[in-house]
Amino acid sequence: MLTRVKSAVANFMGGIMAGSSGSEHSGGGCGGSDLPLRFPYGRPEFLGLSQDEVECSADHIARPILILKETRRLPWATGYAEVINAGKSTYNEDQASCEVLTVKKKAGAITSTPNRNSTKRRSSLPNGEGLQLKENSESEGVSCHYWSLFDGHAGSGAAVVASRLLQHHVTEQLQDIVEILKNSAVLPPTCLGEEPENTPANSRTLTRAASLRGGVGAPGSPSTPPTRFFTEKKIPHECLVIGALESAFKEMDLQIERERSSYNISGGCTALIVVCLLGKLYVANAGDSSSEEEVTNPKAIIIRNGEIIPMSSEFTPETERQRLQYLAFMQPHLLGNEFTHLEFPRRVQRKELGKKMLYRDFNMTGWAYKTIEDDDLKFPLIYGEGKKARVMATIGVTRGLGDHDLKVHDSNIYIKPFLSSAPEVRVYDLSKYEHGADDVLILATDGLWDVLSNEEVAEAISQFLPNCDPDDPHRYTLAAQDLVMRARGVLKDRGWRISNDRLGSGDDISVYVIPLIHGNKLS
Amino acid sequence: MYIIIGDTGVGKSCLLLQFTDKRFQPVHDLTIGVEFGARMVNIDGKQIKLQIWDTAGQESFRSITRSYYRGAAGALLVYDITRRETFNHLTSWLEDARQHSSSNMVIMLIGNKSDLESRRDVKREEGEAFAREHGLIFMETSAKTACNVEEAFINTAKEIYRKIQQGLFDVHNEANGIKIGPQQCISTSVGPSASQRSSSEIGSNSGCC
Numbered sequence A: 001m002l003t004r005v006k007s008a009v010a011n012f013m014g015g016i017m018a019g020s021s022g023s024e025h026s027g028g029g030c031g032g033s034d035l036p037l038r039f040p041y042g043r044p045e046f047l048g049l050s051q052d053e054v055e056c057s058a059d060h061i062a063r064p065i066l067i068l069k070e071t072r073r074l075p076w077a078t079g080y081a082e083v084i085n086a087g088k089s090t091y092n093e094d095q096a097s098c099e100v101l102t103v104k105k106k107a108g109a110i111t112s113t114p115n116r117n118s119t120k121r122r123s124s125l126p127n128g129e130g131l132q133l134k135e136n137s138e139s140e141g142v143s144c145h146y147w148s149l150f151d152g153h154a155g156s157g158a159a160v161v162a163s164r165l166l167q168h169h170v171t172e173q174l175q176d177i178v179e180i181l182k183n184s185a186v187l188p189p190t191c192l193g194e195e196p197e198n199t200p201a202n203s204r205t206l207t208r209a210a211s212l213r214g215g216v217g218a219p220g221s222p223s224t225p226p227t228r229f230f231t232e233k234k235i236p237h238e239c240l241v242i243g244a245l246e247s248a249f250k251e252m253d254l255q256i257e258r259e260r261s262s263y264n265i266s267g268g269c270t271a272l273i274v275v276c277l278l279g280k281l282y283v284a285n286a287g288d289s290s291s292e293e294e295v296t297n298p299k300a301i302i303i304r305n306g307e308i309i310p311m312s313s314e315f316t317p318e319t320e321r322q323r324l325q326y327l328a329f330m331q332p333h334l335l336g337n338e339f340t341h342l343e344f345p346r347r348v349q350r351k352e353l354g355k356k357m358l359y360r361d362f363n364m365t366g367w368a369y370k371t372i373e374d375d376d377l378k379f380p381l382i383y384g385e386g387k388k389a390r391v392m393a394t395i396g397v398t399r400g401l402g403d404h405d406l407k408v409h410d411s412n413i414y415i416k417p418f419l420s421s422a423p424e425v426r427v428y429d430l431s432k433y434e435h436g437a438d439d440v441l442i443l444a445t446d447g448l449w450d451v452l453s454n455e456e457v458a459e460a461i462s463q464f465l466p467n468c469d470p471d472d473p474h475r476y477t478l479a480a481q482d483l484v485m486r487a488r489g490v491l492k493d494r495g496w497r498i499s500n501d502r503l504g505s506g507d508d509i510s511v512y513v514i515p516l517i518h519g520n521k522l523s
Numbered sequence B: 001m002y003i004i005i006g007d008t009g010v011g012k013s014c015l016l017l018q019f020t021d022k023r024f025q026p027v028h029d030l031t032i033g034v035e036f037g038a039r040m041v042n043i044d045g046k047q048i049k050l051q052i053w054d055t056a057g058q059e060s061f062r063s064i065t066r067s068y069y070r071g072a073a074g075a076l077l078v079y080d081i082t083r084r085e086t087f088n089h090l091t092s093w094l095e096d097a098r099q100h101s102s103s104n105m106v107i108m109l110i111g112n113k114s115d116l117e118s119r120r121d122v123k124r125e126e127g128e129a130f131a132r133e134h135g136l137i138f139m140e141t142s143a144k145t146a147c148n149v150e151e152a153f154i155n156t157a158k159e160i161y162r163k164i165q166q167g168l169f170d171v172h173n174e175a176n177g178i179k180i181g182p183q184q185c186i187s188t189s190v191g192p193s194a195s196q197r198s199s200s201e202i203g204s205n206s207g208c209c
Helices: A001-014 A050-056 A157-175 A178-181 A200-205 A208-212 A237-261 A321-330 A454-467 A476-490 B012-021 B058-067 B083-088 B090-100 B124-134 B150-164 B198-206
Strands: A078-081 A095-102 A143-152 A268-277 A280-286 A298-304 A307-310 A354-359 A368-371 A422-430 A442-444 A490-492 A496-497 A509-515 B001-004 B036-045 B046-054 B072-080 B108-113 B136-140
Touching: A001 A368, A050 B036, A050 B046, A078 A476, A095 A157, A095 A509, A143 A157, A143 A178, A143 A442, A143 A509, A157 A178, A178 A237, A200 B108, A200 B198, A208 A237, A237 A268, A237 A280, A237 A368, A268 A298, A268 A442, A280 A298, A298 A454, A307 A454, A307 B072, A321 A454, A321 A476, A442 A454, A442 A476, A454 B012, A454 B046, A476 B001, A476 B058, B001 B012, B001 B090, B012 B036, B012 B108, B012 B150, B046 B150, B058 B090, B072 B083, B072 B090, B072 B124, B083 B090, B083 B124, B108 B124, B108 B150, B136 B150
Parallel strands: B001 B046, B001 B072, B072 B108, B108 B136
Antiparallel strands: A078 A509, A095 A143, A143 A268, A268 A280, A280 A422, A298 A307, A298 A442, A354 A368, A442 A509, A490 A496, B036 B046
16 A cells, blocks of 8 residues: 555544655556546446445445345355445545356467357456457366455556456466366476377376386387486476466556556556365465555465464565565666665665665675765665565555556656566465365455454454354355454544454455355365 | 434335335345445425435344444434334334434434234334434334335435524534535435424324325
8 A cells, every 4th residue: 555545544543653754656647537447436346236325335434334235146155345444535445356257278269250158257358359269169168266356556447447357367368278277187288289198108208307206107118209308397287377377467467557548547456366276276466555564465364263374475565675676776777866776774874975884785685784885875775664665665565456657756767667466376275175164265455454463353253153054145244244344443533443442444444255165065 | 314223124125125216125135234225305496315324123233233323314213013022122223323323313213014004013102102202203104005205204304404404414524424415416414303393294194104
């Protein structure tokens, strides 16, 4: 989240948070407000809210907790609840989407004729063109469950666009590898088009390296193709899925960049998605909204039999320091002559010129002394500690989508080159454990994690779910509502308060509670 | 902004549906969160948009419902004339509402299901007496036949509008549940503390129940 946003919240909450800097990002992200919106602002499609309902729900004073309507169901009986912020922005800048995607092999040639048998539930693909697939009756589609959460900043545009389109990029990427994934008995071929190692009898074609390790089949039998005498990495199937998700994020970001010229896509967003494919959960997280000390990432955790299993990790400018420093070192023009890529324990003062001071470069984790030069007086690329650290004094986010127009305040220096759209992907094998009805994956934006620890969330779930009828189709939505209520709290004279009179979250809060028991059937 | 409160099953959601969509749905899912409705009404030649929040009646959702009183300008407190216990619980609802709302919030007491005269369990006089005692406006309605539903919402809005004109509401403080829209139309409405006058006035035009 951006400083400006956070400080607005901080002010609203009584100035509790100690702002580390008064810096503001230049905003500038409207990309020309004359342009039309790519998609109108709204709440997640699955909530099915009318325009009036959207309007009613945007109440910063009563802050109604929106839940899935009684008549609606999400895949896996997933629960969902959300609430708008306490006034930091007119709109709720969180977005979400959830659906079952059908992934079918791309039938080679792409046809331009409309095809009513499109594999997509919603037929429009990223650009609605050139991506219709030929019917391929031989190839059974693989269904893929998809949940997503986006936390926008400096506008709702990027989050809305990503919530509508990222799933299509995921589908598109998976299409290319779906046949390989289905054939789980055989490792993915290293090079497509070569003789596949598709039957156990053919396992003789194992590489030399494999046979040296005692693999089946020795080289030399008449049918064996020439053995290669070099090692070959074995790439497991799940790595292909991880790669597909990483590519999907990149494509999404590129699409936002492209479409900026014809649409108003404001701001940026962090993205957290979960994909369940062939018995495994993939949690992909591109985001950290780490600006103030208590602010954490949008995050996913599994609560299994009371045990907490983190499913996403946190990137902060500090953890990403070396990547960012290296980029600045290689491409110093990106710093616009105003920043230095070196890190010092504190700001260097002019009177210290010529003295030796501790520093570290991109290639170091430790520290050394260097003689202070003029260049070292520039503002550091990364400044601040831990979660307060920010890039170019502007943004605490190092990963996410959008933000293409974000510049350093009062300058022409773009931040985007230092932001990465690449998600970190974690894999969870559903088949390794028999899940009970109260084992869930919690997916939430930082509105929840700002104020509740993993342990508190787990405890709330462990109190709530066992008291619900296991057959109640709404139980996970009620659990999500309960979590949002715990994080939002109630409005008292001194602002929103939660248990123990702590500050409640004044941010947008969105929570999925995904029951894992449905994963049992898949394996 | 109005809020509709009262025990589970008294017909809160049906009242809202009748008012916003002019239809009745005999079987309705239990409300487990908050639901919204909105309708434009014309009061004294002014277009006013009523935003209505329909809440869950079950005890387990009480703490969530309570948090919505803040920012509500008016409340419809509903009981079911065929189930006495829903009438008996009014005191506790009223306490909640008074404690958690702004002091200006208008509360209208509604005895719903007036079409089920044969199964009546709470006399109209009892409702009137309760309303008088606590300073509420009172009406009996039927969400099924639509009898008095319009009136319940609109009369409250009129009363609110009157109070706004009298300067009793700070329309610039959105916490009062009132918002001045573009072109000076008032997009949410409030009810004033009820008056005897309203209750008798309403009594006279509720002949169809």
